[in-house]
Amino acid sequence: MASKIKMIMAKPGLDGHDRGAKLLSRIFAEAGMEVVYTGLRQTPEMIVAAALQEDADVVGLSSLSGVHNYFFPRVAELLKEKGLKDVLLVGGGIIPTEDYDFLKKSGMAAVFGPGTPTTEIVSFIQSNVRKR
Amino acid sequence: MFDEKVLQKIQAGKEKWDQGPVAKTLSKNPESKAAFTTISGAPVERLYTPLDVQALDYDRDLGYPGVFPFTRGVQPTMYRGRYWTMRQYAGFGNAKETNARYRYLLQQGQTGLSVAFHLPTQAGYDSDHPLSMGEVGKVGVAIDHIDDMRALFNGIPLDKVTTSMTMNAPAGVLLSMYLAIAEEQGASWDKVGGTVQNDVLKEIICRGQYIYPPKQTMRLTVDLIEFCQKKVPRWNTISISGYHIRESGSTAAQEMAFTLADGIAYTQACIDRGMDVDSFAPRLSFFFNAFTNVLEEVAKFRAGRRYWAKVMKDRFKAKDPRSMMLRYHVQTGGVTLTAQQPLNNIVRVALQTYATALGGGQSLHTNSYDEALCLPTQQAVTVALRTQQIIAEESGATDTCDPLAGCYYVENMTNKIEAEIDDYIKKIDAMGGTLTAIEQGYIQKEIQNSSYRFQKEIENNERVYVGINKYTMEEPPPTGLLKIDMSVGEQKTAELKEFRAKRDQAKWKAALDKLAQVSQTNENVIPYVIEAVKAKATVGEVCDVWRKVYGEYRPKEFV
Numbered sequence: 001m002a003s004k005i006k007m008i009m010a011k012p013g014l015d016g017h018d019r020g021a022k023l024l025s026r027i028f029a030e031a032g033m034e035v036v037y038t039g040l041r042q043t044p045e046m047i048v049a050a051a052l053q054e055d056a057d058v059v060g061l062s063s064l065s066g067v068h069n070y071f072f073p074r075v076a077e078l079l080k081e082k083g084l085k086d087v088l089l090v091g092g093g094i095i096p097t098e099d100y101d102f103l104k105k106s107g108m109a110a111v112f113g114p115g116t117p118t119t120e121i122v123s124f125i126q127s128n129v130r131k132r
Numbered sequence: 133m134f135d136e137k138v139l140q141k142i143q144a145g146k147e148k149w150d151q152g153p154v155a156k157t158l159s160k161n162p163e164s165k166a167a168f169t170t171i172s173g174a175p176v177e178r179l180y181t182p183l184d185v186q187a188l189d190y191d192r193d194l195g196y197p198g199v200f201p202f203t204r205g206v207q208p209t210m211y212r213g214r215y216w217t218m219r220q221y222a223g224f225g226n227a228k229e230t231n232a233r234y235r236y237l238l239q240q241g242q243t244g245l246s247v248a249f250h251l252p253t254q255a256g257y258d259s260d261h262p263l264s265m266g267e268v269g270k271v272g273v274a275i276d277h278i279d280d281m282r283a284l285f286n287g288i289p290l291d292k293v294t295t296s297m298t299m300n301a302p303a304g305v306l307l308s309m310y311l312a313i314a315e316e317q318g319a320s321w322d323k324v325g326g327t328v329q330n331d332v333l334k335e336i337i338c339r340g341q342y343i344y345p346p347k348q349t350m351r352l353t354v355d356l357i358e359f360c361q362k363k364v365p366r367w368n369t370i371s372i373s374g375y376h377i378r379e380s381g382s383t384a385a386q387e388m389a390f391t392l393a394d395g396i397a398y399t400q401a402c403i404d405r406g407m408d409v410d411s412f413a414p415r416l417s418f419f420f421n422a423f424t425n426v427l428e429e430v431a432k433f434r435a436g437r438r439y440w441a442k443v444m445k446d447r448f449k450a451k452d453p454r455s456m457m458l459r460y461h462v463q464t465g466g467v468t469l470t471a472q473q474p475l476n477n478i479v480r481v482a483l484q485t486y487a488t489a490l491g492g493g494q495s496l497h498t499n500s501y502d503e504a505l506c507l508p509t510q511q512a513v514t515v516a517l518r519t520q521q522i523i524a525e526e527s528g529a530t531d532t533c534d535p536l537a538g539c540y541y542v543e544n545m546t547n548k549i550e551a552e553i554d555d556y557i558k559k560i561d562a563m564g565g566t567l568t569a570i571e572q573g574y575i576q577k578e579i580q581n582s583s584y585r586f587q588k589e590i591e592n593n594e595r596v597y598v599g600i601n602k603y604t605m606e607e608p609p610p611t612g613l614l615k616i617d618m619s620v621g622e623q624k625t626a627e628l629k630e631f632r633a634k635r636d637q638a639k640w641k642a643a644l645d646k647l648a649q650v651s652q653t654n655e656n657v658i659p660y661v662i663e664a665v666k667a668k669a670t671v672g673e674v675c676d677v678w679r680k681v682y683g684e685y686r687p688k689e690f691v
Contacts, residue, residue: 018340019338019583022580023584041340066616094506114470118587118591119591
């Protein structure tokens with residue numbers, strides 16, 4: 001049997017809207033992943049430290065306060081710096097589609113906007129996560 | 133309300149209808165779903181008749197507008213006297229930009245202001261704090277100190293306009309700045325009206341802008357209530373909020389139940405402080421959501437009014453009828469908006485506005501159609517305000533009080549929601565009260581379960597969401613979205629440096645030292661906060677004083 005996908009769900013910045021992050025944590029767990037939800041007010045350093053500590057395969061970022069262009073690329077950079085190059089970095093929230101290109105160039109494997117079916121996110125992770 | 137004989141006749145007639153026309157129609161054309169439910173998952177029957185409201189006692193359960201139990205509204209003439217206050221929540225960038233938006237909204241017929249602060253201010257950090265990076269001016273206006281506050285209200289007379297401030301853990305700091313500016317304008321505090329949210333419990337439950345542990349943060353909440361009761365009598369000292377509970381996934385009944393549970397906790401805390409219930413309860417205000425299912429929302433508002441009136445009268449022994457009134461602000465449901473086909477949101481907001489009017493709300497913020505994408509553009513804000521004006525002045529919903537009273541369906545649902553509220557309150561009481569229920573994660577888990585159920589219904593196509601799981605279409609990416617200039621953060625950082633260098637250091641330090649000392653006693657802290665902000669202490673500096681004295685809250689996550 002393949003080992004479980006390990007995932008960190010994180011809320012970068014001061015945004016308190018975590019309905020999506022909590023809901024997805026539950027859905028990912030149901031899909032057989034091992035999920036750690038960091039809670040609110042995470043700095044990029046804290047998120048990457050959690051990824052290191054948990055030996056995560058996936059890091060998921062949720063942002064609803066318009067700070068994605070600031071925080072997402074910093075998490076990507078730090079992951080690289082710490083040698084976690086094969087960690088799958090995904091994000092979602094209130095993110096204008098015009099920002100998607102910039103975020104993907106900055107190291108996000110995928111960005112999911114409002115209304116995305118959770119099944120689509122689960123299958124993206126399952127097909128793109130590193131093989132252990 | 134109905135004679136026994138009349139009910140028997142209706143019972144017989146209903147059975148005949150069930151066995152006759154209904155059975156015949158169903159055998160040819162089955163209904164489209166096996167079960168019908170509201171957006172909250174509450175079952176809905178095919179037909180409601182007097183049989184479904186037979187226990188209703190008109191005088192006891194409905195009564196008259198402006199009279200206990202206030203089911204039919206809190207004012208005797210409702211909107212025939214005056215429409216609800218049209219109050220658009222706004223704020224972005226720096227104080228000057230936001231001041232321009234306020235003046236525009238007031239020119240367009242808006243009747244009250246509502247300040248959206250950026251997250252650093254809400255979390256009690258200055259714009260140059262490391263945790264504020266990337267957030268400055270983003271979801272609200274950056275206010276760090278009294279000079280910002282002065283610029284925010286430049287040219288706006290604070291004794292003429294009422295202002296609502298969405299500010300919680302640091303509510304006392306921002307209220308102090310507001311009062312200081314009012315004083316500068318020559319507006320006396322007894323003429324100044326408005327609201328601070330000051331509802332820290334729901335921050336812990338679902339909104340996330342907490343700073344201090346529950347007990348300590350409650351002390352600051354009660355200090356503010358006590359101070360205003362004495363010095364700022366027209367101020368609504370708290371806005372006990374169900375809005376965010378609903379946004380985070382609750383049902384309509386849960387929204388009302390958990391909000392009233394918070395209300396009970398605050399009322400008890402003020403009584404424990406030694407205040408007489410009738411001295412502060414008339415200034416407690418509430419804040420709710422309005423979703424698109426108009427009839428369910430109306431039933432929720434009516435049930436809430438009736439239940440709260442009884443809580444205040446029976447549980448807290450209030451004597452002043454004003455203490456028993458559930459007065460509330462409404463915001464249309466942000467989470468109901470779709471990024472897909474955003475113009476459809478105008479229709480959703482119109483229905484939600486209609487629900488607010490039929491439900492008897494005291495003030496309203498209508499969301500803009502582009503808010504699932506970004507902060508609203510001026511055009512979208514104007515449509516949102518016009519939506520209120522059309523419902524108020526064209527739809528006829530405001531011509532009579534509580535127009536849906538007596539509707540069998542709405543009365544039945546009002547009763548059911550009230551019963552559900554009562555079940556929750558009893559459960560929470562049995563757990564040891566609201567704080568315990570929050571600490572144990574009970575309220576959070578109930579909300580999360582509802583949020584999960586709703587998501588599953590959408591994804592399994594059991595519930596239609598236009599543009600999400602039905603009537604979808606390919607669209608070009610949206611254009612013309614409002615962008616916040618990233619340079620606001622740099623400007624603020626530079627400006628703060630100058631502000632700190634220029635102030636009278638001795639006066640500033642003395643004011644903060646005094647505040648720190650008083651915060652460790654039982655004395656009300658608000659007068660000392662006012663002195664501190666006048667001595668140019670920043671929001672972050674005042675909040676840091678309390679971080680040292682009270683510690684910081686680190687929540688357990690209940691996923």
